[in-house]
Amino acid sequence: MIDVVKIAKALSDPIRYEILKFLVRRDAEPGAELVSNCCSGLCNCDIMQVFGLIQSRVSYHMRELVDAQLVIEEQRGKWKYYYPNYQILKDYVKQIEANFLQR
Template structure:
């Protein structure tokens, strides 16, 4: 299990929270990246930049935080990176929160 405090900190930033929502709701993206056909839903840097209205370096910073927290996985595709939500880590985090804070 990843560090719960690190995960909570990563999710506490409004931009990263929005990125997580975008990844959770992602379907087939519009980015023409080679090898993307028939792949799992995710988003590339350019889609995040466009939707969030921020420059590539800021997207990279936020994605680095999410990847280090274990909430997102990344996969290089040409000059871009594809990002995917890590549902296993997210579910474990939610389960741990429920165990730690659930009223019995």
């Protein structure tokens, strides 16, 4: 079962929320211009560049998102490629609805 409080905590940081939104937007627009030329997907260095954050800060927040299972990571050579975990997001919504909106 999902840990709904842990997911809420992961979503409760504005930077993480924006990063996740960005991952989803980029995932939905596969033809969009690549942010950097470091790799074909979306990696740490892209997020650094887009949000103007230093490397260890991005690394920290991505680990939080991965730990909450909101984001799946995939190693590609020396890069980490991130993509949204839609199943967990769906489960989160379902759980919120089940706990608070069942009438």
